[in-house]
Amino acid sequence: MNYISKITGFGDMTLDFLQENMLILFNDDAPVELAELSILHEKQELTRDVCVGDIISLGEDDYLVTAVGSEAKETLKMLGHCCLVFGGKDSVEIPGQIQLKGEKLPDLKVGDYIKIQFLGGNE
Numbered sequence: 001m002n003y004i005s006k007i008t009g010f011g012d013m014t015l016d017f018l019q020e021n022m023l024i025l026f027n028d029d030a031p032v033e034l035a036e037l038s039i040l041h042e043k044q045e046l047t048r049d050v051c052v053g054d055i056i057s058l059g060e061d062d063y064l065v066t067a068v069g070s071e072a073k074e075t076l077k078m079l080g081h082c083c084l085v086f087g088g089k090d091s092v093e094i095p096g097q098i099q100l101k102g103e104k105l106p107d108l109k110v111g112d113y114i115k116i117q118f119l120g121g122n123e
Contacts, residue, residue: 003116005044005080007059007108011036018105021087022097023058025114027080034081041114043080049073050098053120056084059112063100064088065120071095 008028013036017023028040050056050073054065063084069092072082076098083094088101 002048002118003044003046003114005041005114007039007041007110007112007114009035009040009110010108011038011040013037014039021105022083022085023106024083025076025081030079030081038081039108039114041080046077046116048118050076050116051118051120052090055117055119056098056100057113057115057117058084058106059108061102061104061106063102065098066090066101067092067097067099069095069097072098 024038026034026038026040027043030038050065050068052065056063056065066088067090075081075096083097085097085099086105087099089099092099
């Protein structure tokens with residue numbers, strides 16, 4: 001694993017976004033208004049940009065990265081923030097998204113891990 005961060009909490013509105021096939025991530029020091037929308041996780045150093053071909057694991061489920069927005073690369077490094085979209089598209093709709101392809105939506109709980117395996121090319 002090249003990156004690993006423990007999930008520390010869920011905002012009250014997190015599951016509303018999951019019903020729309022997306023999740024919002026933020027470090028656990030996010031402002032309250034952003035924390036309400038997000039899966040919160042421990043702040044960890046991200047040493048490389050997430051790229052197409054990488055694998056993001058959310059708890060027990062693995063997802064192939066199919067597209068990465070230009071802003072997602074920076075906000076993930078700086079704030080632990082991005083919007084994960086479970087659509088598997090080869091392009092993003094907004095710059096803060098990462099598109100993922102997997103078999104099902106994740107079933108997450110506090111204490112699960114967010115992991116990134118850097119397998120794709122560094123774009």
